[in-house]
Amino acid sequence: MNVAVLASGSGTNLQALIDSAARGELGPARLAAVGVNVPDCRAFARAQAAGIATFVVDHRQYAVRDEFDRALVAAMEPHEIDLVVLAGFMRLLGPSFLGRYGGRVINIHPALLPAFPGVHAQRQAAAYGVKLSGCTVHFVEAGVDSGPVIAQAAVPVRDDDDEASLAARILVEEHRLLPSVVRALAEGRVTADGRRVRVIESWPSGESLRTM
Amino acid sequence: MNVAVLASGSGTNLQALIDSAARGELGPARLAAVGVNVPDCRAFARAQAAGIATFVVDHRQYAVRDEFDRALVAAMEPHEIDLVVLAGFMRLLGPSFLGRYGGRVINIHPALLPAFPGVHAQRQAAAYGVKLSGCTVHFVEAGVDSGPVIAQAAVPVRDDDDEASLAARILVEEHRLLPSVVRALAEGRVTADGRRVRVIESWPSGESLRTM
Numbered sequence: 364m365n366v367a368v369l370a371s372g373s374g375t376n377l378q379a380l381i382d383s384a385a386r387g388e389l390g391p392a393r394l395a396a397v398g399v400n401v402p403d404c405r406a407f408a409r410a411q412a413a414g415i416a417t418f419v420v421d422h423r424q425y426a427v428r429d430e431f432d433r434a435l436v437a438a439m440e441p442h443e444i445d446l447v448v449l450a451g452f453m454r455l456l457g458p459s460f461l462g463r464y465g466g467r468v469i470n471i472h473p474a475l476l477p478a479f480p481g482v483h484a485q486r487q488a489a490a491y492g493v494k495l496s497g498c499t500v501h502f503v504e505a506g507v508d509s510g511p512v513i514a515q516a517a518v519p520v521r522d523d524d525d526e527a528s529l530a531a532r533i534l535v536e537e538h539r540l541l542p543s544v545v546r547a548l549a550e551g552r553v554t555a556d557g558r559r560v561r562v563i564e565s566w567p568s569g570e571s572l573r574t575m
Numbered sequence: 576m577n578v579a580v581l582a583s584g585s586g587t588n589l590q591a592l593i594d595s596a597a598r599g600e601l602g603p604a605r606l607a608a609v610g611v612n613v614p615d616c617r618a619f620a621r622a623q624a625a626g627i628a629t630f631v632v633d634h635r636q637y638a639v640r641d642e643f644d645r646a647l648v649a650a651m652e653p654h655e656i657d658l659v660v661l662a663g664f665m666r667l668l669g670p671s672f673l674g675r676y677g678g679r680v681i682n683i684h685p686a687l688l689p690a691f692p693g694v695h696a697q698r699q700a701a702a703y704g705v706k707l708s709g710c711t712v713h714f715v716e717a718g719v720d721s722g723p724v725i726a727q728a729a730v731p732v733r734d735d736d737d738e739a740s741l742a743a744r745i746l747v748e749e750h751r752l753l754p755s756v757v758r759a760l761a762e763g764r765v766t767a768d769g770r771r772v773r774v775i776e777s778w779p780s781g782e783s784l785r786t787m
Contacts, residue, residue, distance in 0.1 A: 475690065475705070475707060476705070479689075490770065491689060491724070491770060492723050492770035492771045495727045512706055514706055515706040517729045557704075558703060
């Protein structure tokens with residue numbers, strides 16, 4: 364299974380995938396290409412350092428979003444991509460992209476969706492005062508962070524947390540959750556019935572997490 | 576600290592409080608009165624069986640919500656209530672009630688707020704397809720399930736869950752969380768800074784819960 368990772372920034376989730384692949388923990392998933400929309404972002408450098416094919420589609424060069432989408436599709440075509448992973452990719456994808464890759468695009472979001480969709484999810488969570496937050500891997504549909512949920516992980520929000528400390532704690536879980544989902548998808552262990560997504564051989568589910 | 580519990584239905588959270596009190600686990604909190612708006616509900620019988628003072632304010636006898644609120648306040652006055660616990664109380668409370676007891680009213684909601692507010696939270700969660708849900712104890716303000724969060728507990732949503740099985744799993748956590756919050760409030764261990772609520776001697780917070 365050829366995987367493309369799209370990123371915009373520091374690329375720590377990309378790095379988690381690279382490291383998982385190096386440890387042989389992505390199963391049949393192969394990191395075939397990394398695309399970025401910010402030419403000099405850290406994610407681009409990480410991909411190059413790992414010897415993964417890269418492409419840049421700079422959104423600032425496209426006046427219309429659909430043109431950006433089409434350019435992204437064109438850049439991906441040579442890599443025969445089976446799964447697209449959005450890992451800190453800060454652009455919304457429209458019909459031209461989702462029409463081509465729909466159902467095979469996943470995103471990781473730093474909140475327990477449907478709580479705190481959109482940007483600055485960790486800031487939203489800290490401001491709301493929740494006691495638990497976390498991250499969500501979900502299929503991407505046309506809405507913002509509203510597609511079917513594949514996996515979630517929770518972390519406590521501590522009394523002295525600010526946006527940065529909460530984001531760091533959530534990121535630890537992101538780096539665990541995303542590779543495990545990519546592997547499950549590559550191994551054909553993910554099935555969907557409407558919005559209910561089932562992952563075969565799921566994690567033991569007897570745990571609970573309580574925080575005051 | 577005199578606690579009034581308001582309930583409408585089966586009263587299992589009320590029972591959890593009664594059982595905690597019997598085990599001496601509510602600290603200085605005393606279950607002083609139980610009020611119901613449904614005369615023959617199971618919660619009423621549980622309170623009577625436990626020897627707790629009861630009152631009924633039947634919402635169907637009041638054409639205007641504010642009259643219901645005033646009747647509720649009048650029924651509570653003799654019990655010198657310091658804390659009001661909504662435990663499956665299915666009526667919204669308005670200014671006449673919150674003006675009297677505002678800041679000292681808590682509610683338990685069967686979801687990880689701000690996800691799935693309002694009625695049928697477990698059904699909403701099952702339909703959305705989240706992998707984690709849980710319960711929230713929060714201060715009651717004028718909005719629906721939007722007040723500052725005091726405590727939350729998470730449980731996994733399993734592949735074969737329906738509304739009932741998920742509700743049952745969440746209920747186990749509700750029965751643990753609510754008494755612990757009542758005790759913390761009674762012991763003066765809860766402070767609030769805007770929406771950020773701090774509970775002194777909080778639970779160990781190193782845990783995480785991941786589910787796919």
